[in-house]
Amino acid sequence: MSSPDQAPPPVPDDDDYSPEPAPPGSTPTADHPPGPDRADPDWVRTELVRRTELIAAEHRAIAQAQARQAERLVELQLWSEDPQVASRLQGSLEAIRLADRNAATLSACQARAVAFGRWEDREVARRTIVSETACLLNLHERTVERLLDESLWLYSTTATFEALSAGEISYPHAKALIDQMRTLPEADQAAFEDAVLPHAKTLPVGRFTNRAHRLRERRHPESIVTRTTNALAERHTRWEPAADGMGWLHWYGTAHDTKSAFDRIDSTAKTLQKLGDPGAGTGSGSGSGSGSAPGSAAERVEAEQQRKRGLAQLRADITRALLLDGVTPDGLGAGIRGTVMITVPVLTLLGQSDEPATLEGYGPISPETAREIAATAPSFTRLLTHPETGVVLSLGKTQYKNTKAMKKWLRMRDETCRFPGCSRPAVTSDVDHTNDWANGGKTDCDNLAHLCEAHHRLKHLSRWQVVQEPGGVLLWTSPGKRSYRTDPANPVAPPRPRPPVVTPKSRKRPAATSYLMPERPQRRPSPPVPENPPF
Structure with a gap:
């Protein structure tokens, strides 16, 4: 940048003026009057509008690209459902017949795949396009399955698809709309889309999802009792890894069960907190409290303060204790423990290394x-x-x-x-x-x-x-x-071959002159037998 004391070069009068190119490595000087005043409120406002409009344009472009991707996914599904295409995505029929002929001689594990009921052509084609797309995009197959399903619903909702293609709504808005609409009877879906789509163009995703959910509840012809009974079949629990040696345990159940469970955990945690957290420093929840105690009184007080658990930590430790050591009302769970495989370097186990x-x-x-x-x-x-x-x-x-x-x-x-x-x-x-x-x-x-x-x-x-x-x-x-x-998670060298086991029946009596066979330690060995004894 030029020095503030340096005056800008004069602007030439003729339009054909062409300045000399700046030498390599130097900073070019301005050949026009100084820029706008950055303290001018009008300029700041104009620049704010310009820069945010650029972001909005990219946001609309992303929505338009996702609409095109949905259209391509629909085309892929329709192509794979062609009977002539689906039949040619099947595996080798000769290999399948050979596996069937040999299935009777396989063990249960070896025959698990070849003894399966055969997939129909359409199912093989579906699995093929899902696996091919997932590997190409580096996505999980469940993610691709969800995208294929959402694309079919989105493509069938003409107004929502057009709004996404025009960049008027985002893909999360469209997904929230079809997630609520697909649970309605087919006869009520069009009216629901007409009523809720205008809100997708004006509300953030969170507020729009809440609005669509409430409207869906009012318009659904079935009672909430019936719908809750049907949704109960979808309850599940799953685990999700997180960073820094942590993980999430998700429980999807009824609203009253999940709320009651959290209230019980919360009330227990608050009770422990009022009692001064008697379990602090015992290492019950996170392995804390290990190691030697600090020397001075001040250090011991500071360590004790660090070991005290907050309300969120208490809730987590109580959940851990109930899940790992609790017993179901019918007595199941007693003595049952989860099994995991952990690889620990021996020096780490001995406390001589910090290798994870x-x-x-x-x-x-x-x-x-x-x-x-x-x-x-x-x-x-x-x-x-x-x-x-x-x-x-x-x-x-x-x-x-x-x-x-x-x-x-x-x-x-x-x-x-x-x-x-x-x-x-x-x-x-x-x-x-x-x-x-x-x-x-x-x-x-x-x-x-x-x-x-x-x-x-x-x-x-x-x-x-x-x-x-x-x-x-x-x-x-x-x-x-x-x-x-x-690649395998843990590289493994080829196993060393085990030495052959010689059974007593296969042992041969050694020749008399090959070596001396000792009798007992306290006895002297017998002399060797001559090869040609005299008779």
Whole structure:
């Protein structure tokens, strides 16, 4: 920038004036009068309008692009439902027939996919376009399923789709509208859309969702008792990982159950808070209170203040205690504990390192949490890794002795379903032969990997193909001939072959001159027998 004391160059009178180009690295000087006064309120107001209008234009462009994406998703679904297209997305019929012929000789786990009832052509086509799109966009298949479903509803609502295509409403507004409208009878949907769409153009998403929900309640022909009974079938609980070694537990239930449960937790937490939090410092909720006590009185007071739990922390700890140790009214839950697999470096376990441990299906957790869990663990499985590469060398002493141990080894290696983008835990998935058992595939770790039930079926019944490379690396090829690679969660070295076991029946008596066979320690060995004894 030029110095404030430097006067600007004179403006030339002729229109053909062309200044000399500035040398490289220098800051060009202004060839026009100074800009507007930044303290001028009119200029500030104009600039505010201009800059926010640019953002609004991009917002409208995003809405228009999402409308085009919805239209393309509808076209993809209609194309896949063509009978001639759907029939050609089926897997190899010869491979399916071969699997059927050999299914009777398979174990229950090996036959899980090939013994399934066959999908119809339309179902195979649906699964194919969902998996192909999900892998291409790096989205979860459930997300793609939801987008496909929303696109069909959105495309069928002409007025809402046109408003989204014109950028008059956002996609969240359109989604909120169709979420409420789809629960109404078909005869009432058009009137509901006409009544609520104008509000989508003027209200924020939150307020619009509330307005649409209230209008839907007034217009629904069924009573809320009937609708609550039907919605009760959708109750569920799910877990969601969060950052920094934390997670969310979601419970979707009736309004009175969830509200009553929270009120009970809240009232218990407030009671403990009034009593001075007698459980503070015991490590009951977060592992706090571990380590040596501070030396001075001031340090002990400060540590005690830090250990006192706030109301939110009390609620979380009470929820934890009730869920982990509570018993249902019919007596279920007593003695039942959740099972997790945690990998802890031995130096971390001994308190000589701060290297984090690994929780199956989540990732790194703090060393303190790992040591607290290990202190109450009923048993351990030894895991030997290479000190530099981290590659797992062995798991337990009899890892490959039986099928149960091999399943544990594969579960530790994979952690999840090995289909691209799938995060279903390995513990709830099948152990699949990459090269089908019916085609001569072997039952060893280099030909086994976890696949959830849906992707197990997809592998056998569609045109998805997979090859397993050394180290458990899977190379997938989609029906669209796109390539995807999935690596194991924990790299595992090939297992060492076990030495052959020699049974007593197969032992041969050694030759007399081969070596001396000692009798007992207290006796001297017998002399060797000559090869040609005299007679």
